Amino acid sequence: MKADVLIIGGGIQGCATAYHLARQGASVIVLEKDYVARHASGVNAGGVRLLGRDMAEVALSKASMEMWQTLSDELGHDTGFRRQGLVNIAVDETDLNTLRAREAKMRATGYTHERIIDRGELRERLPHVNPNCVGGVISELDGYAIPYQSTNAFRLAAERHGARIVEGEELLSLRRVGCSWLAQGSSTRFEADTVVNCAGAWADRIALMIGDNVPLSHAAPMLMITARMPHFVKPVVGAVSRQLSFKQFQNGTVLIGGGAKGFADRAAGSTRLDYAKLADAARTTAEFFPIMRRAAINRMWAGFEAYMPDNLPVIGPAVNAPRAFHAFGFSAHGFQMGPVVGQVMADLVLTGRSQFPLGPFRIDRYDRKVL
């Protein structure tokens, strides 16, 4: 099979890139070893979060957030996105000081989307919160989406524009021959002018095939979801200094995250859960929201996530090969960035440039450092 662009990985970054490329007339093939959204893009917590981003990511994340607001209409399929706001709770004065320092930094850079709220407004927004909490910070544009639906929406829109998605096809080898990339899949050969590496927790292996070394690691953040509960919380909820993160979806189920990690065995393709840590998460959640004590947990799981040492993604051109680009290593907060990354990658592939400063995301940013 031949195409202008071969994208490795059918997650949200790969499908969004395919969509933006195909929309502009490029012929695109997406190669996916399992099925679209099988891993992090389908099984993540669904948070669409601008609040608390690393300064290097704010511009991209903010642009992406604006795209999310109308994404379902644009793609012609429901992503499940709901703008509910995101509140990070402060439990004491120390937390509030942390928030004030952050706010000063944000204002200095000209960002105003994060706003500190006092105890009264916290109670108003979160009537069921533990009354001991003293305040928090809110970002109004934030919310959640349904991960699989969102990724599949990009996939369907990409296909509508002619992109070809090949599932169940693993990339075995990749080499640059003349002006082409020759890719050998498990059953098919592919040829393209350009490759884009969106392979998530497997992206370091693809990067190696392209010729770039990268210090990527992987882990298995754990999640659990409850049976339906009466609606008690609208915003997505986090905490300034505690491992708390949950959201109640429109269907009534409550997804609890918080960042606790299980065990990721990439060679075996499996994850294990750490139940003691999940019990901690349960305790923390019930402490902040006593109503959650009676919540019935229905599923627990952990997906593979790729992490960079600085928790910032790799976004940009390969350094050791022409016509190759990377977008991976989002360190468990890439889902929200999907829409804008798709556009950035399409711009890079088609024009060689992006309107966003991508310096902090260079793949070779660790080349001269001793890790």
Place this chain on the structure above:
Amino acid sequence: MFQSLRKPERDRVTITVNGHPIEAIAGQSVWSAMALNGQTITRRAALSGEDRSAYCAMGVCFECLVEIDGLPNQQACLRRVTEGMAVTTQEITETTEATNAGL
């Protein structure tokens, strides 16, 4: 119509089903205590709100979810009655709003 063929037993308890007191045999399943008293609806379907009732009676269909002493998602076919137990049909659908903070 459900009917009991149980041999006479003295060990009786009183429970409430949706607020109405009923007599039951200690150790009897909550489902049978409900059903023998004409309360065969256990829960509402999550989306349509339609009535649902026990299907498998052995713990694998989760249709008989009721609230027991305020705790939702209890399988009526597996739980056993005890004196004073308060059983209510489970009304949680995807549009239900919370009414108390659980404090």
Place this chain on the structure above:
Amino acid sequence: MQAFDCAIIGAGPAGMSAAITLAKSGACVAVLDQASRAGGQIYRASADSPLPDAHVLGADYTDGATLIAEFERVDITHITQADVWHIGDDGRILFSHFGDTRELHCREMLLCPGAMERPMPIPGWTLPGVMTAGAAQVMLKSDAMVAKGAVFAGSGPLLYLIVAQYLRLGVPVAAMVDTTPRQNYLAAAPLLPRAMRNLPMLKKGLDLLREIRASGVPVYRGATDLQVLGDTRAQGLRFTSASRSHDIAADTVFLHHGVQPNLNMTRAMDLTHRWNADQLCWQVDTDAFGQSSVPHVAVAGDGAGIIGADGARMAGRLAALNILHRLDLLPQEGLDRAAAPDLAALAAMSPFRAFIDRLYRPSDALRLPRDPDTLVCRCEEQTLAQLRTGFEQGARDPNALKMLTRCGMGPCQGRQCGHIVAGLLSDWRNEPPETVGYYRLRSPQRLLTLDELSRFHAIPAPTEATE
């Protein structure tokens, strides 16, 4: 923490037999079971029936009391009312017990999750008043509760047994609607001569049918196009038999067309499974001793493939013998010698099993829904038409379809829709079930509250407790 030599999950015929064998050879055994008394589904309340005379249920049932009595005499740790929600292949078991989460460790584990009835997704199958024949049995055994004037519909020995039991108890039955396809009799006929070697079993089945026929209860055969009547609750059953449409009024409809392994436990452990083309269901892949793809995890009884209660007792003993050998409590020669009778008996049962499997093989029309509005996923209320739309939107894998439509995401965790969804995808993709696969299942295997999860207690093995 000291570990048990072996933990057994489930105290039905397989689990009880295994526990007896293990305990008699000195193994330190824990048995975890959901019920307050051992017996499993088949021998439920066999030791303490609420019925004035349990003998009307038949000798196969009352015989269970003997096994339960023996089980309750041996020296083991029997943890009743244990809701097991996580079994790790590292030998760790987590379960809910009266509001707490408890943990125990074991060197070897034997899973005896038993069987569940094959869901029967006919139009109206979610209406209140529609239950399974197995439900009728459970209600009768554990609570002496019956439904007067019910219709029984479907196919298979369990259906005929419960109808006969109702009749013996004098409970009126509106009708028995037999869906066994006529061609099944022809297809099973060549298997009959070998099955004749198990004459007592065969005779038992024929006696049941004769008993029903003699009772005068209307029996309809070769029934198709089943549909539960009623808008908000069951009011009867409509079906076609002998080219005529029939409506039978009833406020309870009991459905049955066979049983299948209760898969969630073995699936959640990622044990290797295989498709059983005779029984049209998935089952865990084991050797003759129940050993799974993980060496220290064995599975026995109907949960490892439907073999019935007598077979389950044998399978439980065989698994126990192998576990004793793995624990260095039984040398290879001893294992070979002790296992020989049960291995031979199980082999002798297989021709009969093959005949029954073929005769009562469910028709595709009852196994998979045909009407676009029929609910496939009862919990999340997903219809056949909605799943088809999801498939057309690219969700070709059971897990992708689950994530797109929420089928299988409700409280039953796919127990009801798992086989249906896999079967539909197999049809739509025109690929075998093995290629299509099944839901990826994870702990917890039952709903557990945040409160329960947040409270951990370890259970020490008896030797540690006495130190």
